[in-house]
Amino acid sequence: MKDIISATTMVAALGIFCACSPASKRPVGLDNSPVVAQRVLTPQGNEVIVANMDLMTDTIDFPMSLLLSDLEIVKLDDKQEALVGDGYTFVSPDHIVSLAYQSGVKLFNRDGSFITSVSKKGNGPDEYRNGLYDAQIDDANNRLYFINFNADKLMVFDLQGNAQQHIPLAKQVKKGKFHIDAQKKRVYMAALCFEKDEPAFYIQDFEGNLIQELPSNHLASQVMDFSNEVFFEQATSDFDYSMFWWGQDRLDSLYHYDEAANRMVPMFTTNLNSKENMHNYLELPGYYLVSRFQPNPPQSMLAMIDKQTLKGSYVRLILDMMGDIDVTNTGFADGNYTLNIPPYYLQQQWMDWQDLSGLPAGVARFVKYIQTEDAEDMNNVVLIGRLKQSKDEGFTLKDMDFDPDGVVKVKPVSQVADVAEADTTVYEYNDLDDWAMFPDGDVQGALKYVRDRVHYPDNVSADVKGLVQVSFIVNSDGSLTDVMLRKGIDPALDEQVIQAFKSMPKWKPAKKDGKSVSSKYMMAVSIEKQ
Numbered sequence: 233m234k235d236i237i238s239a240t241t242m243v244a245a246l247g248i249f250c251a252c253s254p255a256s257k258r259p260v261g262l263d264n265s266p267v268v269a270q271r272v273l274t275p276q277g278n279e280v281i282v283a284n285m286d287l288m289t290d291t292i293d294f295p296m297s298l299l300l301s302d303l304e305i306v307k308l309d310d311k312q313e314a315l316v317g318d319g320y321t322f323v324s325p326d327h328i329v330s331l332a333y334q335s336g337v338k339l340f341n342r343d344g345s346f347i348t349s350v351s352k353k354g355n356g357p358d359e360y361r362n363g364l365y366d367a368q369i370d371d372a373n374n375r376l377y378f379i380n381f382n383a384d385k386l387m388v389f390d391l392q393g394n395a396q397q398h399i400p401l402a403k404q405v406k407k408g409k410f411h412i413d414a415q416k417k418r419v420y421m422a423a424l425c426f427e428k429d430e431p432a433f434y435i436q437d438f439e440g441n442l443i444q445e446l447p448s449n450h451l452a453s454q455v456m457d458f459s460n461e462v463f464f465e466q467a468t469s470d471f472d473y474s475m476f477w478w479g480q481d482r483l484d485s486l487y488h489y490d491e492a493a494n495r496m497v498p499m500f501t502t503n504l505n506s507k508e509n510m511h512n513y514l515e516l517p518g519y520y521l522v523s524r525f526q527p528n529p530p531q532s533m534l535a536m537i538d539k540q541t542l543k544g545s546y547v548r549l550i551l552d553m554m555g556d557i558d559v560t561n562t563g564f565a566d567g568n569y570t571l572n573i574p575p576y577y578l579q580q581q582w583m584d585w586q587d588l589s590g591l592p593a594g595v596a597r598f599v600k601y602i603q604t605e606d607a608e609d610m611n612n613v614v615l616i617g618r619l620k621q622s623k624d625e626g627f628t629l630k631d632m633d634f635d636p637d638g639v640v641k642v643k644p645v646s647q648v649a650d651v652a653e654a655d656t657t658v659y660e661y662n663d664l665d666d667w668a669m670f671p672d673g674d675v676q677g678a679l680k681y682v683r684d685r686v687h688y689p690d691n692v693s694a695d696v697k698g699l700v701q702v703s704f705i706v707n708s709d710g711s712l713t714d715v716m717l718r719k720g721i722d723p724a725l726d727e728q729v730i731q732a733f734k735s736m737p738k739w740k741p742a743k744k745d746g747k748s749v750s751s752k753y754m755m756a757v758s759i760e761k762q
Contacts, residue, residue, distance in 0.1 A: 261298050262536065265290070268544035269537050274498065280485070281520065283502045283537050283544060285509075292545050294536060295552040296559070297627040299516065300569055300617035303553060304630040305595060306344040308611040310639060314338060314346035316612050318716050321563070321572040323616050324369035327391060329376060330572065330612075331364035337378060339393060343633070344614070348393035350376065353723070358395035360387060363720050366409050368566075379408050381720070386410065386419065400440035403431055409464035411471070418443065420489075422464035422473055425452045433473060433489055433496070444494050451496075454480050458698035458721045459756070461512065465565045467619060468517050472499075476512035478699065481505065486513040486520065500537075514564055517621050521564075551615075553629045555585040555599075569617040575607035580657075592631035601636045610639060658705055659744060659751045666743040668706035668751055670736075678736070679757055685732040688761045689724050696722045697760035700729045704755075708748040710738030718754065725759055 269283040296303075306328065308314060319332030328340040329350075337350040337360075352359055363381035370377070375396070376389045386399040401408075405423035412419060417438045425432050425448035432452070434445035453460045454477075461476040463486075471489040473496060483505060487496035500520045504511050514521040522535040537544035551557040557578075563570040579602050588596040670678035688694065701719040704712050715733045720726035733755075742751040 261294065262292075262538050262541070262543045262545055265292070265543040265545040267542050269542040271542075278497055278499075280498050281500045281537070281539065281542065283500070283520070283522070283535075285502050285504055285522070285524070285535065288535055288544055288546050290545055291533075292547055293550045294547040295550055296569070296617070297552050298623070299519075299549075299620060300627060301620045301625045302628045302630055303551075303569075303615060303617040305598060305632050306340075306342070306614040306616060307598070307632070307634065308340060308344045308614060309346035310611045311346050313349060314340070314611060316572065318718075319572070320364070320367070321570050321614055322367045322369060322566070323568055323570055323614075324371050326371045327369045327376075328614055328616075329367055329369055329378075331367055331378060337364065337367075339376065339391065347391070350378075350389050350393045351387060351395070357398075358387075363723060363726070365407060368410065368412050370412060370414055373414050375412075375414070377410070377412055379405075379410060381722075382406050383408055399438050402436040402440050402442040403434060403445070406458070407460075407462055409462050411464070411466060420471065422462050424458070424460055424462050426456045428452045435491070446489075446494055446496065451475055453477065454482070456695065456697065458696070459701070459719065463512060463514065465514060467564045467567060468515055470515075472515045474513045476510070477506045479507050479510060481507040484513075486515055516564060517619055518623055553627070554615075555582050557581050564619070567619050569615075569619060571615040572612050573615065574612055575602055575610045578602050578613065579607040592629060594632040594634045595629065597636060598632060598634040601634070601639070605636075605639075657750065659742065659749050664742045664744055664749070664751060665746075668710075668742040668753065669740045671739065678755065681736060682729055682732040682757045683759070685735070686725060686728045686759055692722055692724055694761040696725070698758070699756040700726055700759050701754060701756045702729060702733055703752065704733055705750055705752050706739045706741055707750045708741050710741045710748075712736055712739065714752075721759060729757060729759065 266287060268287040269281050272280050272282050274280055308316060315335060316330040316338050317332040317335045319330055322329050326342050328342060328344070330338045332338070336352060339347045339350050341347060355361060360380050365379050365381050367376065367378035374390050376391055378387050384401050384404050386401065388396040388398050390396055399419060401421070405421060407424040409422045410419055419436050419438070421436065422433050423431070428447060428449050430448050430452065431445035432448035435443040437443060457478055459478040463472070463474045463476065465472060472486060473489055474486040475484055477484065483501065485498040485501040488499050490497050500513060500515070502522060504524065510525040512523050514523070518539055520537045520539065524533045524535065533546050534549065535544060536547045548558050551559055559571060582599055582603050585599065585603070588599055591599065698721040699719070700721055703716050703718050705714040706712060712733060715730055717726050717730055741748040743749065
């Protein structure tokens with residue numbers, strides 16, 4: 233699934249990956265953490281786990297080998313037409329599909345070999361009109377399903393990229409997350425809602441006939457803001473559902489959808505209020521995760537609560553089998569962990585990794601290649617792991633068939649090589665002595681610069697508004713590169729925001745130890761028609 237990014241009307245620094253302490257020096261799991269939650273019985277007879285976030289005081293390194301039963305490295309094809317950018321990635325036993333703002337829909341075999349591009353942006357019957365949002369691959373029935381940002385149908389293609397009969401939606405959906413049951417020929421749809429009578433969840437058949445719906449009621453957003461998010465991740469066997477509200481004054485829960493009773497059953501919540509502490513929930517087989525975002529000072533925190541012991545702590549999820557790379561919780565969905573990453577970032581983290589003797593032979597060749605070659609011009613790498621259903625399961629790092637002579641270097645869509653060669657280290661905000669600043673030294677000046685350059689086209693409704701989230705690097709010379717859309721509201725408006733950032737004058741660069749350094753930031757710009 234798709235990530236929530238910490239973003240405010242201030243500039244917030246984002247550290248994507250960092251080298252961390254050796255695995256042998258960190259505690260194993262949450263064994264040494266305090267009990268932070270209790271089980272509470274609701275008037276309806278449901279047991280809800282309630283976590284008290286005030287009881288969490290420490291941050292520990294949590295090895296991903298405790299969450300995953302295996303991990304494989306898939307290097308995507310280097311053909312020019314196969315290049316992917318920053319976006320959502322979905323996997324099945326036989327296929328990988330990338331939905332990226334820059335490169336569109338790309339379909340690969342599970343070994344990373346390119347199959348085809350699927351559909352394209354446009355107004356035709358087999359084209360998508362706006363941002364891509366969710367997808368599902370059905371190997372058994374040779375089908376790929378995906379949905380637009382604001383949709384009236386599910387797009388359906390075979391796994392060779394040919395358009396099939398699309399599925400009309402019973403309801404127009406905004407930011408729809410879906411699940412296909414091919415045997416029952418049913419679509420389970422979760423959607424962002426602004427009105428209480430809109431369905432937060434509904435079931436339909438493949439002909440577009442509504443089977444049952446659940447009005448959003450208290451789940452509806454209090455304002456029409458497309459920065460809000462729906463989470464329907466199915467990292468377990470249950471239909472989990474939760475909402476992320478952008479700075480709204482409300483408490484929330486993670487629910488399971490009970491199809492027989494047609495209701496949302498609360499399973500987990502915290503004492504956090506969304507307005508002061510923006511956050512979202514995610515369920516794993518043995519744990520609940522809480523992603524928490526604080527604007528002052530800007531920081532993101534990830535908390536983990538054990539379902540059985542009720543112990544919890546703030547955590548850094550560490551790919552301990554991959555050189556102790558620090559990762560976000562992006563990519564827990566459909567029973568898998570998936571991370572689509574440019575090799576450039578891997579190169580930054582693996583330069584000091586010396587002892588490769590414990591790695592499978594193909595993986596060791598790949599790591600060595602990344603360490604010694606120019607990784608900036610390679611296509612992305614996808615890391616795929618299966619979530620453990622039991623803590624008793626072991627872990628296996630799968631080997632890969634990597635041939636260094638078969639690498640064809642091309643310029644990736646993500647353009648990560650644009651970072652100034654003079655300073656390849658990209659610092660997080662908490663490692664800096666002084667943050668980078670817009671020329672006038674005022675964050676509001678940067679926001680105004682962008683807003684002044686965004687104009688609504690005639691075909692974009694005034695009702696389309698919200699926060700456009702953009703990440704970028706401020707290089708040591710003050711130039712902006714790696715400008716990437718993280719969350720958008722409409723392709724036409726999103727593109728204007730991106731171009732506004734790219735046209736900005738040089739910033740005052742960040743400082744560390746008295747020297748100008750590169751640093752990565754994220755900004756959320758509120759866009760609405762004036």
